[in-house]
Every structure is written in C-alpha cells, then in structure tokens.
Amino acid sequence: MEIIDAVNALAALAQNHRLAVFRLLVASGPDGLSAGDIANRLGLAPNTLTFHLDRLRHAALVTVQRDGRSMIYAARFDAMKDLLGFLTDDCCGGRPEICEITRPARRRSRKAKTCG
Amino acid sequence: MEIIDAVNALAALAQNHRLAVFRLLVASGPDGLSAGDIANRLGLAPNTLTFHLDRLRHAALVTVQRDGRSMIYAARFDAMKDLLGFLTDDCCGGRPEICEITRPARRRSRKAKTCG
DNA sequence: TCCATAGTTCAACGAATATAGAAGTATGGT
C-alpha cells in the first residue's frame, strides 16, 4: 500500500457520516446493506448518502452491487486490513518490546475470536 | 472512544504530510524527534510543520515536550491503539468466523512481538 | 405504457483546509 492510498482511505473515513456508514457495513458483514437501509438507519438524505458512499467506494473501502432497484453496499475487509497494517508499519523500528499497538485489545480467550 | 474522537484522529492522519510525520514518529518510538529533525527529513517549512503537528496534537495522536530550543514530538501509541480498535468494533457482528481484520498479519511466535 | 420506487447526478453555496510570507516568542551562547 502506498501512502497516497492510505491517505485516501483515511480521508474517506474521516467524516462522521462516512465513518458511521462504514462501521455499519463492517458490523453487517459481507452481505452488506442496501443504500436505502443505510439511509434509514442513519437518517441521511439519499443524495447525501450517495455522495458519501462514492467517496468510500473510490477509496476502495466498499463494494457495490445492484439487486433489483436496490444498490447493495458492503465493506471491503481486505482494504481495511491493509490500512491498519500500513499505519503500524515499522512501528518502533527495532524496539518491538515497546510496541503493543496491533494487539487488538480484549482477546478474552483463544476460542472467542472477537473482532474488536 | 466516541465517534467524534475517531473522526478527529482519522482527519488528522488523512493528509500526506501529517501521515508521513506520524509514521516517522511511530517508527522513531517513544523518544520522538525534534520539530527540526522532522522538518529536515520530510522537507517541510517550519510553519507548515507546526500547523500539521498542531492537528496531530489536538487529535491526541502526538505529545510535545520542550528540550532547550527544540520541541520534541512523539507518537501516542495508546491513542493509535484505541483508534484501530474502534474501527473494527463489532466487526461482522455475530459472525466472527468471517472477520480476520484485527489479526495483525505476521505474528510469527508469541515471543516475537512484532509491531507490524 | 404508465407510474412508483430506489438511487444518482448536477449546480450552488457556506464552511473548513493547506500553504506561504511575515512577524513574533523563547531559549542559549557570547
């Protein structure tokens, strides 16, 4: 991942509505949601939502797919993973004992693969 | 972490110079770097750099400390960790078998706490 | 074909952003 891609992804997420949309899609899993569902849940005007979904799409953070009259949007988990990895690249360069960043918080047991 | 905090942090990182600064600080570890060092390495004008460092500081992503005439900036690893966690909260809600996001790639062994 | 539904595109506007130049503040050395 190049820095320009990371900046685009971060800029796409750096807005309250877009971040809410993306998190909603992340929580919804690979099946995604229709634009209408997203608009209803977040209380956004359809054209405003299109604007934000476009930004997420151009940043490669979501995919779209038509289903009848609906457009189904879904989070791109691979892109998300790339971004998180990029942010922590070369962390503490050479002093790994300091860096605990990518350890994703509450891992309560090996069986409970929490996603958070 | 509230969504507003996440948006602020993401917005702070969503700019090529700021992302470069932050990654440089992340790679430099807890000792940080002086503003002058950062400016030299990244080729930024001092006032421009101050502007960007301010944004990172207000987003709680870096700390500052005076050392003689120099200002020493360092990454806040705790804030970074919080942000990454927030992005993946409730991931795939209820279907953890799908979600591999927060698994930070190469974890070669439990002893080698790689930072990437 | 006619119409409703589901989204998208376009134009306009106020607000926020990034940068540069100039001036200002604080520390250290002589």
Add this chain to the structure above:
DNA sequence: ACCATACTTCTATATTCGTTGAACTATGGA
C-alpha cells in the same frame, strides 16, 4: 545586552468539502 537558533502565530488566499434542492436514470409492477 545582543544575536542566532528553533519554533510558533498571524494574515491572506486558493482549494476542497458537505449539504441541499431539483432534475435525471433505472428497475419493477399493473
């Protein structure tokens, strides 16, 4: 006290961003 160094603050400006209202496209049903 004087000066240089190291940053910061102030002012101005061009650019980008987010929202709205209106018009437009595409699909599905009667």
